[in-house]
Amino acid sequence: MTQLSERLDVVVADVDHVADRVVSLVLSRIDGEEFPSWEPGAHIDVYLGDGFTRQYSLCSSREDRDILRIGVLHVPDSRGGSQRVHENLVMGAPLAISAPRNNFPLVESRKYLFIAGGIGITPIIPMLEEAEAKGRDWRLVYGGRSRDTMAFGQALEDKYGSNKVNLYAEDEVGRLDLQEILGMPRAHMLVYACGPGGMLSAIEDFCMGWPPGALHLERFTADTLGAGSVSEPFEVELARSGRTVKVETTETILDAVEKVGVRILSSCRAGLCGTCETRVISGTPDHRDAVLTQADKDANDVMLPCVSRSAAGCGRLILDL
Amino acid sequence: MSTPTIEPAVFSGDPYSEKHLLDPYPFLASLQEAGPVSWLESQQTYAVVGYAEVYEVLTDFETYVSSGGLGPRDIRKDDGWRPPSILESDPPIHTLMRRALTGVINPGTVRALRGDFTAPAVTLVDELSRRPGFDAIKDLAEKYPIQVFPDAVGIPMEGREHLLPYGNMVFNAFGPENYIYHQAFAEGDEHARVVMNACKRESLTDDGFGAGIWAKVEEGLITEDQAALLVRALLSAGVDTTIFGIGNTLAVLARHPAAWARLRKEPSLAKFAIDEALRLESPFQKFHRTTTVDTVLGGVDIPAGSKVQLFIGAANRDPKKWGADANEFSLERSSSGHVAFGMGLHQCVGQPIARLEMEIVLQQMLEKIHTLELDGEPTPILHNVLRGFESMPVRITTGS
Ligand code: HEM
Numbered sequence: 001m002t003q004l005s006e007r008l009d010v011v012v013a014d015v016d017h018v019a020d021r022v023v024s025l026v027l028s029r030i031d032g033e034e035f036p037s038w039e040p041g042a043h044i045d046v047y048l049g050d051g052f053t054r055q056y057s058l059c060s061s062r063e064d065r066d067i068l069r070i071g072v073l074h075v076p077d078s079r080g081g082s083q084r085v086h087e088n089l090v091m092g093a094p095l096a097i098s099a100p101r102n103n104f105p106l107v108e109s110r111k112y113l114f115i116a117g118g119i120g121i122t123p124i125i126p127m128l129e130e131a132e133a134k135g136r137d138w139r140l141v142y143g144g145r146s147r148d149t150m151a152f153g154q155a156l157e158d159k160y161g162s163n164k165v166n167l168y169a170e171d172e173v174g175r176l177d178l179q180e181i182l183g184m185p186r187a188h189m190l191v192y193a194c195g196p197g198g199m200l201s202a203i204e205d206f207c208m209g210w211p212p213g214a215l216h217l218e219r220f221t222a223d224t225l226g227a228g229s230v231s232e233p234f235e236v237e238l239a240r241s242g243r244t245v246k247v248e249t250t251e252t253i254l255d256a257v258e259k260v261g262v263r264i265l266s267s268c269r270a271g272l273c274g275t276c277e278t279r280v281i282s283g284t285p286d287h288r289d290a291v292l293t294q295a296d297k298d299a300n301d302v303m304l305p306c307v308s309r310s311a312a313g314c315g316r317l318i319l320d321l
Numbered sequence: 322m323s324t325p326t327i328e329p330a331v332f333s334g335d336p337y338s339e340k341h342l343l344d345p346y347p348f349l350a351s352l353q354e355a356g357p358v359s360w361l362e363s364q365q366t367y368a369v370v371g372y373a374e375v376y377e378v379l380t381d382f383e384t385y386v387s388s389g390g391l392g393p394r395d396i397r398k399d400d401g402w403r404p405p406s407i408l409e410s411d412p413p414i415h416t417l418m419r420r421a422l423t424g425v426i427n428p429g430t431v432r433a434l435r436g437d438f439t440a441p442a443v444t445l446v447d448e449l450s451r452r453p454g455f456d457a458i459k460d461l462a463e464k465y466p467i468q469v470f471p472d473a474v475g476i477p478m479e480g481r482e483h484l485l486p487y488g489n490m491v492f493n494a495f496g497p498e499n500y501i502y503h504q505a506f507a508e509g510d511e512h513a514r515v516v517m518n519a520c521k522r523e524s525l526t527d528d529g530f531g532a533g534i535w536a537k538v539e540e541g542l543i544t545e546d547q548a549a550l551l552v553r554a555l556l557s558a559g560v561d562t563t564i565f566g567i568g569n570t571l572a573v574l575a576r577h578p579a580a581w582a583r584l585r586k587e588p589s590l591a592k593f594a595i596d597e598a599l600r601l602e603s604p605f606q607k608f609h610r611t612t613t614v615d616t617v618l619g620g621v622d623i624p625a626g627s628k629v630q631l632f633i634g635a636a637n638r639d640p641k642k643w644g645a646d647a648n649e650f651s652l653e654r655s656s657s658g659h660v661a662f663g664m665g666l667h668q669c670v671g672q673p674i675a676r677l678e679m680e681i682v683l684q685q686m687l688e689k690i691h692t693l694e695l696d697g698e699p700t701p702i703l704h705n706v707l708r709g710f711e712s713m714p715v716r717i718t719t720g721s
Contacts, residue, residue, distance in 0.1 A: 183413040187383030205420070210666065258655070265592050266657045268664065273672055274428040293429045302428070 006099040007047075008035070012089050013067060019151035021074040022119060025089065026060070026067050027097065034065040040126035041104035041192075041218070044068065047096040057123035057194075057218070058100060059152070062130075068100070071151050073119040103249050104218045106130055110188040112138040115181065115203065117195020118145075121152055123218055124194060128160065143168040143176040143195075182206040194218040204290050213270055217288070234310040238262055238321040239281050253305035253317075262321055264305060271307035278305050283317035286310060329621040330355035335363040336607070336632075337497055343701045345606065345708065346648070349635040357619035358629075364393055364497065366609065366628040367621070370635035372642035372660075374619040378610055378631060380665035385629060386411045387667060389611025392495045393628055397611075406554045408667065415666065421543045422551055422670045425533035431673040434473055438681050441468045446685040454696050454716040457575070458709075462568035465682055466560055473674070474555055475529020476519040487512040488561035489704070495608050496705025520552035530555060555671065563675045565604035565709030566595075567682055573598040573650050575695045575715055580652050585687050595679045596656045600643075603661035606634040606708045634708060636660050692718045 014026035029035065043057045060069035089095070106112075106127050116124045121142055131138040140160075144150035147169045157165045168176050182191070182203065191214060193203050200217050207215045236253055237244045247256045254264055254276060267275040271289030285303040296302060303319075310317050332355055334348055335341065341348040349370060352359060357371025369375050378385045388411045390396035396409065407418040445465060449455050463485075471481050486505075490512060493505040518524060522545075525531035531552045538548045574581055574594065584590055612627045623629065637659045640647045662669035669675070686693070699713035 183416060187381045206416075263593060263655065265596060267659075267662060267672065268668060269657065273662070273668055275672065275676070277428050291423060291427050293427055296429045 006036075008097050008099060010068075010095050010097055012091060012093045012095060015089065015091055018071065019153075020146075020149045022071055022149070022151040023074070024059075024069055024071050024151070026069050027095065028067050030094065035068055036099050037065065038062060038100035039102050040106045040130045041123050042100040042102040042126075043104075043123070044070070044100055045098035046070070047098075057104075059122040059125040062126055068097075071119060071122045101249075104192075104194075104216065106192070107190060107213070107216070109190045110137060111186060111190070112136060113181070113189055113191045114138065114140040115176070115178075115191065115193040115195070115199075116140065116142045117176070117193075117199040118143075118149065119151065120194035120196070120199075120218070121150070121156075122194075124192065125152060125156070127192060128156065132160065138164065140165045141168065141176060141181055142166065143170065143199075145169070146171040178202050178206050190214055190216060192216045192218075204288075207290060210272075210290075215290075232310075232312070232315075234314065235316045236310075237316060237318040239318055240321055247309070252307065253309065253319075257305065257321060264321065266306055269306045271304055274304065276304055276306045277302050279320035281318040281320055284311040284314045285317060286312070326617050326622045327356075327620045329358055329360040329367065331362055332359045332368065333362045336361070336368075336630075337363075337499055337501075337705060339703065342501075342703055342705070345634055346638070349632060349638070352632070353635055353639065356621075358621040358623075361630065364628075364630065366393060366630045367618075367623055368630050368632060369618065370632045370639070371619055372636040372639035375631050375633070375636035375660055376658075376664055377618065378629060379660065379663055379667070382411065382666045384612060384614060384616050385610035386613055387415070387610060389609070389628065391608040393497055393609060393630070395611055395626070395628065406550050406557075407670075408554065408558070412666070417543055418547055418551060419666075419670070421534060421537040421547070422554075424537060424542075425530050426555075426670055426674065428673055430530075430533075431677055434469075434674070434677060435681070437472070438469045438677060439685075441465065442681045442685045446682070446689055450686075450689040450717065450719050452717075454714060457571045457713040457715045458564075458568045458699075459712060461682070462564050462571065465567065466563040466678055469678065470559055470563065470674070471556075473530055474552065474559075475526035475531040476556070477524055480515040480519060483512045483515040484556060484560050485564075487516045488557050491557040492561060492605075492707050493705045499705070501703060501705050516553060516556055517549070519556065520549045522548070525552070558669075559671045559674065561707060561709075562604050562671075563678050565707055566599060566675055566679055568710050568713060569602035569604060569708065570595050570598040570679060570683065571686075571693070571715070572699055572710060572713055573602055575693050575713070577650055578692060578694060580650065581687075581693055583652065584683075585691070588684055588687050590652060591683045591687060592676065592680050593656075594652060595676070595683060596659070597650060597652065597654055599661040600637045600656040600659040601648075601650055602708060603633045603637050603659075604707055604709055605661065605663075607632050607706050633660050633663075690717045690719055 009030045010027040011030055012025055013028040016024045018024045038058060043055045046054050046056055048054060056070035058068055059071055060067055104123055112131050114124045114127060128140060142153055153167050157167055193200060233246060233248050235244055235246055241262055243260060245256045245260050247253050254266055257264055264276050267273045272291060274291040280300055280303050284300055286309045287297040287303060288307045289304040332352060352368055353370045357374045359368045361368045369378055387409055388397060390409050442465060449460060490505045490509050493502050522535045534551045535548050537543050538545055584594055607630055609628050609630050612623055612625055614625050616623050638647045662672045694716050696714040696716040699710040702709050702711040
């Protein structure tokens with residue numbers, strides 16, 4: 001929104017129907033240049049005209065700098081973006097996008113467990129490629145309503161084998177058994193999950209008490225168009241000290257506030273212990289901790305600034321600090 | 322892979338000698354000078370004293386497991402004296418017990434206790450502030466938690482006198498079986514019987530943490546045995562630690578009159594003062610982990626099946642982490658990240674409760690007591706793993 005990122009003019013070079021209600025768009029630059037390099041987990045903003053902007057995770061190969069690929073889920077009753085994408089974007093159509101940005105970076109580790117729900121597979125795809133190239137120990141668990149809704153599922157299984165890629169179609173084997181999958185935290189194993197809100201909350205529940213930094217989640221944007229990030233920079237107004245600090249996508253509220261010399265008592269700094277609980281005076285937090293009860297999260301009266309952020313569309317939080 | 326490893330320094334001192342138990346810091350400083358990880362000849366364990374190394378052990382629960390017990394003996398080899406608790410379990414068993422506990426003890430449920438916890442503190446401090454001085458341990462630190470915490474868990478009034486001796490027993494068992502241990506266990510069976518009885522579903526009130534834990538049995542999360550063990554874990558881990566937390570905070574503040582004066586003007590700093598005091602005088606000083614594989618820690622090779630002993634009191638004063646003034650109390654310091662409550666998987670579940678109790682007591686004192694100073698040296702307690710005082714005479718002034 002406020003961030004001025006490089007605007008790139010692209011053309012839709014290919015449209016591929018990859019699953020029920022999911023299309024994959026291949027974009028190439030109009031000026032024929034290469035795209036800037038990007039890291040697994042990155043997304044682009046797609047400017048759809050009339051002020052519509054939507055974020056989509058990149059799911060192409062990072063090696064191939066000539067194109068970018070995104071996956072778009074068509075949500076019939078949604079007001080905006082996906083309708084436009086599905087109906088107006090045809091082969092050869094021009095489009096404006098931002099340069100790739102990354103709020104969901106893959107942190108170096110020995111082992112990874114990737115969990116994808118539905119269209120949440122998109123940011124995971126480049127991560128698999130990266131983990132594989134580096135010879136890491138990894139496993140993907142990918143759930144969807146039925147096989148024909150699971151974009152890229154078969155291709156991933158063919159590429160990496162069914163030992164590493166476990167597909168769970170709900171109509172065949174039921175829902176993902178997250179308790180079974182997550183029952184055993186492993187040292188040096190990071191969990192990357194992307195999917196619908198309910199699935200992510202359940203994962204958070206199961207990972208309660210896991211070591212700091214083990215769990216990485218990417219939420220869908222509010223209208224579930226596809227995997228997108230709500231990690232925009234935002235402002236925090238500190239009501240007691242009358243100051244306002246900007247929180248960049250790469251830092252936490254806790255870091256940003258401490259940087260200007262305002263103190264918050266904290267301990268684990270990972271959303272697990274609750275020590276840094278802070279009262280919210282106005283604005284809507286995006287709760288990312290594993291200790292507040294659902295009632296607390298719904299009430300939005302308190303938040304944990306060590307991990308939680310500002311909700312999509314809420315550019316300013318006012319905290320009792 | 323190819324990082325060269327070093328032989329650990331061999332250390333002959335005994336952390337469990339009376340001298341070192343009563344005043345641990347000179348001993349810990351010399352251990353720290355020897356390196357972040359040393360071999361403790363007297364205990365036949367590795368001593369971990371560097372902050373970074375202690376942090377690594379606490380957060381790598383796969384290499385350094387808890388199921389070997391928090392004491393020096395590997396309880397997987399010979400049965401310990403009681404069935405393993407949450408503290409002595411690893412995932413996946415730990416995961417379920419922990420989820421059950423966090424479902425019951427979390428910022429929301431603890432926040433709701435503030436009112437109940439405040440009234441007794443007001444009465445207690447009111448009474449004490451009318452005297453010229455008192456014993457900050459016997460008259461205050463030992464009184465307050467024992468008034469509020471058992472109510473919050475919901476155990477019967479009857480038999481509460483067993484809580485302190487029981488806690489003393491549980492924690493001393495995290496050290497070697499020396500005479501301190503045997504003294505703590507003198508009437509052990511009786512203490513254990515009374516406490517275990519209090520943990521039964523039918524003994525508990527229906528609105529406390531205890532009942533909340535039993536409700537998790539209905540939800541299918543834990544078994545009945547586990548529920549009783551979890552209630553017992555609260556009772557054993559939640560009393561002594563908080564008493565020492567309050568006592569140690571007051572011991573530090575009684576030596577820092579300028580800090581007391583500042584806190585009176587800015588009571589919002591009280592929680593930072595408590596946190597810094599816990600860093601400096603950590604109640605839970607040492608406990609063990611057991612290695613599951615050959616590993617390297619602080620450059621030292623450690624074979625599988627070894628006991629490593631974590632010295633919390635050393636990590637929290639490691640100059641590499643806290644700077645050259647690590648041994649000093651400072652209201653300015655951010656003590657965030659200290660390991661007095663542990664870190665990672667087993668980080669203290671009771672942390673919000675302990676902080677609430679400590680803050681309420683200190684706020685009450687700051688309100689009513691203008692100056693607080695020692696009236697004679699505090700008497701440290703002779704305890705294998707906890708650091709605290711059994712008596713601490715203080716002199717106070719109030720406005721009147
Ligand atoms: C100042 C007071 C306290 C201190 C310094 C303290 C310290 C600790 C430490 C260091 C651990 C981690 C042990 C390990 O890693 O093996 C721990 C765990 C634990 N504490 Fe506390 N504690 C305090 C108060 C409390 C209170 C009030 C309760 C009860 C409500 C409590 C209940 C527990 C439990 C149940 C665990 C085990 C958690 C697990 O294994 O997952 N503690 N505590």
